[in-house]
Amino acid sequence: MKILVVLRMIPDSAGELELTSDGRGIDREWLDFQLNDFDDHALEEAILLKEAVGATVVAVAIGEGSNRVLQMAVARGADEAVALEAEGDGIIESRAIASSIVALARSKAADLVLCGVQSTEDLFGQLVPYAGTLLGWPHVSGSSRLGIEGSALRVTQERGGGIAATYEIALPAVIGVQTASKAPRYVSGSKLREASKTAIGKAPSEPAGFERSAEIVALRLPGQRGTGENLGDNPENVAERLASILAAKGFAGV
Amino acid sequence: MSETPILWIVTLAAIALTLWRSRRYIVALAQAPGASRFDQPWRRLEGVAVAIGLHRKMLRKPLSGILHALIFISFFVLFTVTIEAFGSRLFPGFSLAPIGGDSWIALLQDLFAVLMLLGLGLAVYQRYVLKPARFSGSSGSDAAIIYVLILLIVSSLLIEAGARIVGGADGSWRPVASLVADLLRAFSVPTHPTERIAYWIHIGAILAFLVYIPGSKHRHMFLAAPNIYFRNLEPVGMAPAVPSERGSPGVTSLAQFDWKQTLDLLSCTECGRCQAVCPAYASGLPLSPKMLITDLRDALTNDAAAPLVGGVIAEETLWACTTCRACMEACPVEIEHLPKIIDMRRHLVDEGHVSPMLQDALSNLTRLGNSMGKPSKMRARWTKELGFPVKDARSEPVDVLWFVGDYASYDPRVQDVTRKVAELFTSAGVDFGILFDAERNSGNDVRRVGEEGLFETLAQSNIDAIRACSFNRIVTTDPHSLNALKNDYRHFGGEFEVLHYTALLAELVAAGRLDIAPAGGALVTYHDPCYLGRYNGGFDAPRDLIRAAGYTLHDMPRCRENSFCCGAGGGRIWQGDDGVKERPSENRIREALGLGVGMFVVACPKDKVMYTAATDALGVAGQLKVVDVAELISLREAPAAEGYDRVDGGAING
Numbered sequence: 001m002k003i004l005v006v007l008r009m010i011p012d013s014a015g016e017l018e019l020t021s022d023g024r025g026i027d028r029e030w031l032d033f034q035l036n037d038f039d040d041h042a043l044e045e046a047i048l049l050k051e052a053v054g055a056t057v058v059a060v061a062i063g064e065g066s067n068r069v070l071q072m073a074v075a076r077g078a079d080e081a082v083a084l085e086a087e088g089d090g091i092i093e094s095r096a097i098a099s100s101i102v103a104l105a106r107s108k109a110a111d112l113v114l115c116g117v118q119s120t121e122d123l124f125g126q127l128v129p130y131a132g133t134l135l136g137w138p139h140v141s142g143s144s145r146l147g148i149e150g151s152a153l154r155v156t157q158e159r160g161g162g163i164a165a166t167y168e169i170a171l172p173a174v175i176g177v178q179t180a181s182k183a184p185r186y187v188s189g190s191k192l193r194e195a196s197k198t199a200i201g202k203a204p205s206e207p208a209g210f211e212r213s214a215e216i217v218a219l220r221l222p223g224q225r226g227t228g229e230n231l232g233d234n235p236e237n238v239a240e241r242l243a244s245i246l247a248a249k250g251f252a253g254v
Numbered sequence: 255m256s257e258t259p260i261l262w263i264v265t266l267a268a269i270a271l272t273l274w275r276s277r278r279y280i281v282a283l284a285q286a287p288g289a290s291r292f293d294q295p296w297r298r299l300e301g302v303a304v305a306i307g308l309h310r311k312m313l314r315k316p317l318s319g320i321l322h323a324l325i326f327i328s329f330f331v332l333f334t335v336t337i338e339a340f341g342s343r344l345f346p347g348f349s350l351a352p353i354g355g356d357s358w359i360a361l362l363q364d365l366f367a368v369l370m371l372l373g374l375g376l377a378v379y380q381r382y383v384l385k386p387a388r389f390s391g392s393s394g395s396d397a398a399i400i401y402v403l404i405l406l407i408v409s410s411l412l413i414e415a416g417a418r419i420v421g422g423a424d425g426s427w428r429p430v431a432s433l434v435a436d437l438l439r440a441f442s443v444p445t446h447p448t449e450r451i452a453y454w455i456h457i458g459a460i461l462a463f464l465v466y467i468p469g470s471k472h473r474h475m476f477l478a479a480p481n482i483y484f485r486n487l488e489p490v491g492m493a494p495a496v497p498s499e500r501g502s503p504g505v506t507s508l509a510q511f512d513w514k515q516t517l518d519l520l521s522c523t524e525c526g527r528c529q530a531v532c533p534a535y536a537s538g539l540p541l542s543p544k545m546l547i548t549d550l551r552d553a554l555t556n557d558a559a560a561p562l563v564g565g566v567i568a569e570e571t572l573w574a575c576t577t578c579r580a581c582m583e584a585c586p587v588e589i590e591h592l593p594k595i596i597d598m599r600r601h602l603v604d605e606g607h608v609s610p611m612l613q614d615a616l617s618n619l620t621r622l623g624n625s626m627g628k629p630s631k632m633r634a635r636w637t638k639e640l641g642f643p644v645k646d647a648r649s650e651p652v653d654v655l656w657f658v659g660d661y662a663s664y665d666p667r668v669q670d671v672t673r674k675v676a677e678l679f680t681s682a683g684v685d686f687g688i689l690f691d692a693e694r695n696s697g698n699d700v701r702r703v704g705e706e707g708l709f710e711t712l713a714q715s716n717i718d719a720i721r722a723c724s725f726n727r728i729v730t731t732d733p734h735s736l737n738a739l740k741n742d743y744r745h746f747g748g749e750f751e752v753l754h755y756t757a758l759l760a761e762l763v764a765a766g767r768l769d770i771a772p773a774g775g776a777l778v779t780y781h782d783p784c785y786l787g788r789y790n791g792g793f794d795a796p797r798d799l800i801r802a803a804g805y806t807l808h809d810m811p812r813c814r815e816n817s818f819c820c821g822a823g824g825g826r827i828w829q830g831d832d833g834v835k836e837r838p839s840e841n842r843i844r845e846a847l848g849l850g851v852g853m854f855v856v857a858c859p860k861d862k863v864m865y866t867a868a869t870d871a872l873g874v875a876g877q878l879k880v881v882d883v884a885e886l887i888s889l890r891e892a893p894a895a896e897g898y899d900r901v902d903g904g905a906i907n908g
Contacts, residue, residue, distance in 0.1 A: 032631075185606040186608045187606065188503070188603050189705050190503045190604060191604065193707050
């Protein structure tokens, strides 16, 4: 079995977000980038499957800092690392990258494509349906456990009210991983240093497989709407003010 | 049959049996990987002379030290009795008489027999009446057996000598044996049989003891001196590097420990001094440095032992250690606990066996170079609230390169102190700069948590950044950074002159460059940070500063080398408190509360965090203020900085 796992680099939200001058993008120049958390789980699920039933894992990364994350993926057990060239350095749009992922899935003869169920730049989880549609493969999003039963894939998906549904899907398939069966493992610095010697392949960006249907006309940073109070950033003042608000509202005695 | 062949047979049999009983240890030592401990023979011998000849560490516990010294010296004097007892029968005609065996040596033997019994009495009193907690977990039978054997050996030699006096020998040099002789006469005990029986009891007890030694803690009689001789002479703050011949960073079996680490295990006397000073043990965590050593030792000869890491030594035991080094400081035979713990942690880390909290901290360190998960660009944000700019050492030459450290840079509870230090430097006219976002965590605790690869990455990054700057000296806020930069970075050829900010401030005070307005002599106490004091000998500068600031220092009972760790070191600050009955920091605050001082002075950003939390948790924040030594210093004319809460006359604002 060959698994293609998609790793997207997203802006570190602990940094200070600023908009570009046209107000339609995030200024990425001063931002740190980190691996999308759900993609981290997708990678872990891929490695867990590899350990359970044997598989070859190809990690594909997109965005700034891809090489570092690909080395980490190799240190964790991925067999091959590919950096996908991105168009420009803006938001990673699922509509735009789906065809590049699909081309790689075909050229690497993947049986299973795993990616995070969503990212901060794809809150509605569109990469999985886009890629599944282009490949003509079945797809399921929101998995919390994957397993192989015979030649089929078992996908457990969490529903509302704590109910878990398990699907059986024929491979090949595309899965949007919400959580891996186990928390992503820690990979030691010595393994990372070892993996830093791995050759990282490159894949070109393919033209988008879908027509653009809508444009972003404006982005807005979270702002005050008059109902909230900004407590500032001095922790002691914040704590004091918070305590007095809670006391005033009757939530706590002072 | 004459006694000579019998004694030969019995003696050779006992020696053979002793060697047979030692075979596993001898093989383990012979097969262990190498360690370079053969340099500087004179310095090594000097250490042995001080440790054994002067009983330096032994006497830190006066009763134990004195009783051990009595038994130890008496042993050597009474060894002449043993030489004579064996010599005279193994080699008929042998006698110590020509060099004074019947005169002054006899007198010494008589007197030291009594001193030996006195030492023995004190030992019994200590073990069975005082019952120090540090003996908990030590072998009780080892102790009991040696008491009985010493009693047998000493009483038999006195009875034998007494019987000889009754039989007509000269008793003028043997006052004690003469008293025994009077006793024997009083009971009209037959002289010759008594002498023979006493002789054979003496011989038997000595040989029994010899045979018993290899399987007991009494091995230290032979191994303590070599273990001290082969002690570590490298700077104590330099954690051992991973040997190049080892495939993976950690240790998974006892056979991977080098011969000195193995010798440590065999030298342990189970005295428990390490256990008594261990903050992890005191807090109720499953770590006793003594049991760590004895468990490893017992596994050496146990073929059915569980896997080393996670079996013989539990994972929780390894993670409990704060690497405060109190155990190694206390050990009279120079056992090195920490290298073993770090080597076993290295294996756990390499396998990814880390707690979720530790994983978060290490992942943050990997990604961002700090454990808090804050962007590097925010590292120097504390400078924004200063009334003056701080030089960027990357772009202009400075005299002092200030390595600020994670907690002093990012933690809001410490940033005020960091700004105060910057103001003091500025006021004294120090030409300093910082690395801004090029600084990374020093890796001190990363290394001690067992994350050697990440440590190398962090260290290399810092060394590259430091080497790109033009400066004369480095100053650090955090004692942990001090230790890494000063000691650990030597592994990468990074040899810098590094000093702690307290040392620089003390230097500035001595040079009259700080115009201090002294406080009114209020009583304060001071906590020695492990990595400043025990690790790097920085005991005096903070104390000098406290005095210079106009305060009266009242040290806690556990101070200087015996300081008690706050519980944050060695990566403990990145782990939870599960299983902790009393936090080490709260234990320490209770110690300080007993002194009746108003301030608890610290010189480490982590201490500020730990002890502020501890006084809050104990509800004593009003009664005991946790203050950094820099905050104590009030200048007559503060530099033009607004919004800073000064410490005046011992009262702390904010």
